[in-house]
Amino acid sequence: MSNPLLQAWTGPHGLPPFADVAPAHFPPAFEAALAEHRAEVDAIAVQAEAPSFANTVARFDASGRRLARLEHLFYTLAASATSPELQAVQRALAAPLAEHGSAIYMHQGLFRRIDDLFARRDGLGLSPEQGRLLERVHLDFLRAGARLAPAARERYAAVMARLAELNTRFAQNVLAAENGYQLRLATEAELAGLPGFVRAAARQAAVERGLGEGVHVVTLSRSLIVPFLSFSARRDLREQAWRAWVGRGDGSGPDAAATDNREICREILELRAEQARLHGHACYADYALEDTMARDRGAVMRLLERVWHPALAAQSREREAVLAAMSAAGASHALEPWDWRFYAEQARRARFELDEAEVKPYFPLDRMVAAMFDCAGRLFGLRFQARPDIAGYHPDVRAYEVFGADGRLRGLFLQDNFARPTKRSGAWMNALRYQSRALGATPVILNNNNFARGAAGEPTLLSFDDVRTLFHEFGHGLHGLLSDVEHERLSGPQVLRDFIELPSQLFEHWMAEPQVLKAFARHWQTGEPLPDALLDKLQAARQFGQGYETLRYTASALVDMAVHSLPAAPDDVVAFEQQTLAAWGLPAEVGLNHRLTHFQHLFSSAGYAAGYYVYLWAEVLDCDAFEAFTEAGDVFDAGVAARLLQCIYSSGNSVEPGEAFRRFRGRDPVVEPMLKERGLLPA
Structure with a gap:
C-alpha cells in the first residue's frame, strides 16, 4: 500500500x-x-x-x-x-x-x-x-x-516516556467524558427560559449527533453549556448540566470509571516531582519557572495575591446583585454554583437593561471574522484572500492566503471554528509549518475554536465572549503569520510561556473598540448596525461579573501553583484541590475555570504546568501595551503599530521577552492598567 x-x-x-x-x-x-x-x-x-x-x-x-x-x-x-x-x-x-x-x-x-x-x-x-x-x-x-549522569539520563528518559503516555490518556479521557454527555430537552417545559439562539444551537447539536429533528441537546461545549446555565429556567436541569461539566474526569456520575483521571493526575504529578529532583529542584514549579519571565514562585504568587483580594471584594459586591435578582424572582433556595450565571444574567439585564439575546444577532461569525481581518489590515497591512478551493482536514476548515502590504505572500491561515465530537474542547492555535528564512518556509497557521454552530440556513451567532475568543486565537495566529526570523526554533509563538499570551490578549482589545463594532456588528437579518444605545450598554456592563470571572481564573492558577509546589504528589488530587480553595477562601458559588481532573492546560502536556498564571501575567503586559495606542490618541496609530509589529509580533523568540517589551514600550510594564481594565482598582 x-x-x-x-x-x-x-x-x-x-x-x-x-x-x-x-x-x-x-x-x-x-x-x-x-x-x-x-x-x-x-x-x-x-x-x-x-x-x-x-x-x-x-x-x-x-x-x-x-x-x-x-x-x-x-x-x-x-x-x-x-x-x-x-x-x-x-x-x-x-x-x-x-x-x-x-x-x-x-x-x-x-x-x-x-x-x-x-x-x-x-x-x-x-x-x-x-x-x-x-x-x-x-x-x-x-x-x-x-x-545528567548516565544512570540519571536513562531514568529521565523513562520518566518522559511515561509522562507522554499519561498525557495522551488524560486528554483522551476528557474528550470521551465530554462526548459521553448529552442533556436531552424534549419538551417545552425543559426548554423554558432558553432564547432562540440557545435553542437553535441545541437543535443543531442534536442534528449533528444523528438524533433527528425536533430534539434539543445540551453538550459540554463551552459555547453551549454556558448560555444554557445563563438562561435555563429549569434549576434541576442546570444542576445536572453543571455537575456533568465540572465533574469531567473526577470519577463521579454514572459510567464515569472509564474516564476517571484522578490516578492519572496523581502519577503525572509524582513523575514531574521526580523530574524536578533529577534537575536538583525541590519541586516541579521551581523547575518549570526557571525558564520564564517570572523566574520563581515568589513573583507568580505576588501577582496572584495582588489580584485575589480585590477580586474577592468585587465578587462580594456582585453577589449582592445576584441575591437581589434571586429575591426579585421569588427564589428562596440557597445560592449554588449552578444558580450564579442564571441570576447574574438577570442582574445584568436589570442593572444595564442588557439582554444577551438582544446582543447576539449583531455578532454573526462571518462578520466578526471580517472585523478581525480588517483590524489586522489596518494595523499591519495584511490582506486575507479566501481560498475555498483549498481543502483542509475537515469540511469546516476555511483557508485564506495572507499577503503583506508589499503584496508578498506571508503565509496560509486556516480556521476551524465549530465544535464537534471528534474535536477536543477549548480554543487554540497551532501550526502546520512555522516561518523560517533559513528554510525558505512561509508559515501555515491554524486557529481552532469550538463555537456552537447555527441551525441550517442560519448564521452562527457569537456572544461578546465568543468574539473575544475569536480575536484572542487570531492574535496567536498573527504571531505565527507575522514572524520574520532566520531560524525555525525562534519562530513566531515559540517564546517563553509567560510571554506567549501577550500577542493574543493584546489583539482582544480591538474587538471592543466602538469604531470596530460600529463598522462590523450588524444584525444578521436586517443589516442594521449595532445601535448606539446597545453599544453604550455593552460598554457600561463591560466590568460587571469581572470579580466572579477573575476569581475563577485565579483560583485555578493558585491550585496549579500549589499542586506543583509539592515535593511529591498528593494522595488525593480532589481533596487537595478542595483544601487549597478553602485555605484561600474561595466562595462556594464561584468554582474554578478548570478542575484538576479535566485541566488540559496542565495534564494533556506540560505546556502550562505550573504556568496557568501566564494569562494574568500577559494581561499586565497587554493592558500596558494597549495604553501606548490610547496615549497616541488612535487605536490604529501607524507609528505605534509599526513598533508593535517590529518588537512583538515579528521578532518571535529572537529577542529576550523583557527586552522586547521595553523596546516597544520604552520601559518595564506596570500592573495598574490591568487592574483598571478588570475594575479592580480601589474606588
Whole structure:
C-alpha cells in the first residue's frame, strides 16, 4: 500500500493530502522520519570539522524536517479530527516519540559541540539572533537532561516516556467524558427560559449527533453549556448540566470509571516531582519557572495575591446583585454554583437593561471574522484572500492566503471554528509549518475554536465572549503569520510561556473598540448596525461579573501553583484541590475555570504546568501595551503599530521577552492598567 505521508506533499502551500491520509499511515511514516532524524543528528555530531554556528547549531535547527511536518499534521488531527483508530495510534506512539526526543536532546556527541560553542559564545562574532538561538538550543539540551549522569539520563528518559503516555490518556479521557454527555430537552417545559439562539444551537447539536429533528441537546461545549446555565429556567436541569461539566474526569456520575483521571493526575504529578529532583529542584514549579519571565514562585504568587483580594471584594459586591435578582424572582433556595450565571444574567439585564439575546444577532461569525481581518489590515497591512478551493482536514476548515502590504505572500491561515465530537474542547492555535528564512518556509497557521454552530440556513451567532475568543486565537495566529526570523526554533509563538499570551490578549482589545463594532456588528437579518444605545450598554456592563470571572481564573492558577509546589504528589488530587480553595477562601458559588481532573492546560502536556498564571501575567503586559495606542490618541496609530509589529509580533523568540517589551514600550510594564481594565482598582 502506498503511503502518502512518505511521498512529497504537493498540495497548495505544501499541504499534505488530507483526504488520502489514514491512521495506519502514521506508524511507518514516523518510523522512517525518526530514523532519518537520528541519522542527521549523528552526522552533525561526528563531523571532523571543529564546532561552528553554521555546522552545528544552524544545521541542527534545520534537521528533522520530515519529522516536524509529520508531528504537526499528526497532533493537528489528534486534536481536531480524531477517531478511535487515530487515538489508538496516538497511544501507541506517545512513548516512542518521547523516547526519540530524549535521545536527541541527550545526544552526548551533539551536546559536546553545542556546549563548546556556548562556552565560547562571546568570541564567535554571532549576530544577536544567532546568539539567541545558541542560548536557547543549549538550554533546551540542559532542561532535557543532557548534563545528567548516565544512570540519571536513562531514568529521565523513562520518566518522559511515561509522562507522554499519561498525557495522551488524560486528554483522551476528557474528550470521551465530554462526548459521553448529552442533556436531552424534549419538551417545552425543559426548554423554558432558553432564547432562540440557545435553542437553535441545541437543535443543531442534536442534528449533528444523528438524533433527528425536533430534539434539543445540551453538550459540554463551552459555547453551549454556558448560555444554557445563563438562561435555563429549569434549576434541576442546570444542576445536572453543571455537575456533568465540572465533574469531567473526577470519577463521579454514572459510567464515569472509564474516564476517571484522578490516578492519572496523581502519577503525572509524582513523575514531574521526580523530574524536578533529577534537575536538583525541590519541586516541579521551581523547575518549570526557571525558564520564564517570572523566574520563581515568589513573583507568580505576588501577582496572584495582588489580584485575589480585590477580586474577592468585587465578587462580594456582585453577589449582592445576584441575591437581589434571586429575591426579585421569588427564589428562596440557597445560592449554588449552578444558580450564579442564571441570576447574574438577570442582574445584568436589570442593572444595564442588557439582554444577551438582544446582543447576539449583531455578532454573526462571518462578520466578526471580517472585523478581525480588517483590524489586522489596518494595523499591519495584511490582506486575507479566501481560498475555498483549498481543502483542509475537515469540511469546516476555511483557508485564506495572507499577503503583506508589499503584496508578498506571508503565509496560509486556516480556521476551524465549530465544535464537534471528534474535536477536543477549548480554543487554540497551532501550526502546520512555522516561518523560517533559513528554510525558505512561509508559515501555515491554524486557529481552532469550538463555537456552537447555527441551525441550517442560519448564521452562527457569537456572544461578546465568543468574539473575544475569536480575536484572542487570531492574535496567536498573527504571531505565527507575522514572524520574520532566520531560524525555525525562534519562530513566531515559540517564546517563553509567560510571554506567549501577550500577542493574543493584546489583539482582544480591538474587538471592543466602538469604531470596530460600529463598522462590523450588524444584525444578521436586517443589516442594521449595532445601535448606539446597545453599544453604550455593552460598554457600561463591560466590568460587571469581572470579580466572579477573575476569581475563577485565579483560583485555578493558585491550585496549579500549589499542586506543583509539592515535593511529591498528593494522595488525593480532589481533596487537595478542595483544601487549597478553602485555605484561600474561595466562595462556594464561584468554582474554578478548570478542575484538576479535566485541566488540559496542565495534564494533556506540560505546556502550562505550573504556568496557568501566564494569562494574568500577559494581561499586565497587554493592558500596558494597549495604553501606548490610547496615549497616541488612535487605536490604529501607524507609528505605534509599526513598533508593535517590529518588537512583538515579528521578532518571535529572537529577542529576550523583557527586552522586547521595553523596546516597544520604552520601559518595564506596570500592573495598574490591568487592574483598571478588570475594575479592580480601589474606588
